[in-house]
Amino acid sequence: MSKRIDVHDLDIYYGKFKAVQGVEMTIEPRSVTALIGPSGCGKSTFLRSLNRMHEVIPGAYCEGEVMVDGVNLYGKNVDPVGVRRKIGMVFQRPNPFPTMSIAENVLAGVKLNNQRIKKSDADELVEKSLRGANLWNEVKDRLDKPGSGLSGGQQQRLCIARTIAVKPDVVLMDEPCSALDPISTLAIEDLIEELKADYTIVIVTHNMQQAARVSDKTGFFNITGIGKPGQLVEYDATEKIFNNPNEKATEDYISGRFG
């Protein structure tokens, strides 16, 4: 289920603009990796390149290698649709499908590609996924109600349930708590801790305490100036990054001297 990711010499472009340059990173299975850095440093762009969501934007492309268990995601015969089925993503703002009920939202990914699923299996999967996202007890009586009627934090957990329902190898999270209140944030953080047992998780966050709380390893991205590409400045165990970083820039950022 959970897989290892090796990123080798990855450059990411938006048309002619080089947004991220030369990333080298190894992400271990069943771990939480946090990506931090100032706005515009390319951490979200890098995250989106890990499941080929980056190229959804017209003109965007990558150069380099992203190996997942020895297979290059950017290889010639790799279908981006297949990549996204294996590597799920949770976005900054909760985005359940407004026209679907809670249960339909959970099953949205499973029902793609005309896959048929038995009613009993579907019910089981809905319950399992919602339990997995710590949402079952709150919504079990209203599974046929629209997902957009839930609170922001519940909607985000619904999106996580939808993502894990397709049993991905990796779950990417792009600032999943930035639109949520502290209580909901705590619920998501607890959930990340539990999901770690089964999935490889990569999370982009602006909240450094959050990175320190949830992650095993942390990567710090930075840019040298406006219009310059973002780079991975330092990547190490979270404890090391927050207590005794090798790079001056990392220390400045962590201690709040800029960013």
Next chain:
Amino acid sequence: MRRPGDRIFSGLSTSAGIVILAALALVAIFLIIQAMPALLADPSEVRGGQGLFHYIGPLVFGTLLSAFIALLIATPLSIGIALFISHYAPRRLAAVLGYIIDLLAAVPSIIFGLWGAEVLAKGSVPLQEWLFENLGWIWLFSGEQATATGRSLLIVSTVLAIMILPIMTATNREVFLQTPSLHEEASLALGATRWEMIRQAVLPFGRSGIVSGMMLGLGRALGETMAVAIILSASGARYSWELLTSNSASTIAADIALNFPESSGISTNTLIASGLVLFLITLIVNMIARWIVSRRAEFSGAN
């Protein structure tokens, strides 16, 4: 204390709103007063000599039949074109295509009528005969004989479909473009292909817009006069499902246009009464549309 500018603007917009309502009411009152004599007259005096219901009924049928078939042709086409423009075509081609579709809306209906009668009808005679011979077992394509001139109700509906295509495509394109990228990305990130993404995120979001577009198109198709009158010059008032024969139904608007200049007395009142019926039909169509749009508001993208 409100500022003068505020007061003037609120007065202006309120009176504009009242003017619209007043115009609508005046039209309705005019229709009712002018139709009254035909409603009260002896059945033998009414056009056709067998009563109002007997005269207007088949025309209502023909109006609805031609408009619905036009809608049947135009809806999938307009959705397809709109999706191509919003989600498939390269940006520059999309702009050109959107512009051309909008131009289609600027063609006067009389031109569509002439083109339908002279070009489309004549040109499609072999196709219509083929339909008649091979698909004649479908009740819509059955009858005595396919018309030799090609000027059939099928051509009327086809021309109507082309005429309502621009407004429907424009509406659909607008709502498809407004699909929140949030939902499109949610779908793509689950491993949806582009078509699956469209079915999962774009079409559900655009459904109420599609229905509004259909109703706008239906409104135009119901009321279209010149194009129908030119193509179906030999009007007949009969209940007929036949689309290919000269024995087909006609529409209210075309019937009024063809017969009004030579009518007088109760005959004129009869035609106005049929106009009143058309007015009511479009009103009801619009109300149904509103109802459809609001019915699943809870699940719409608005909340």
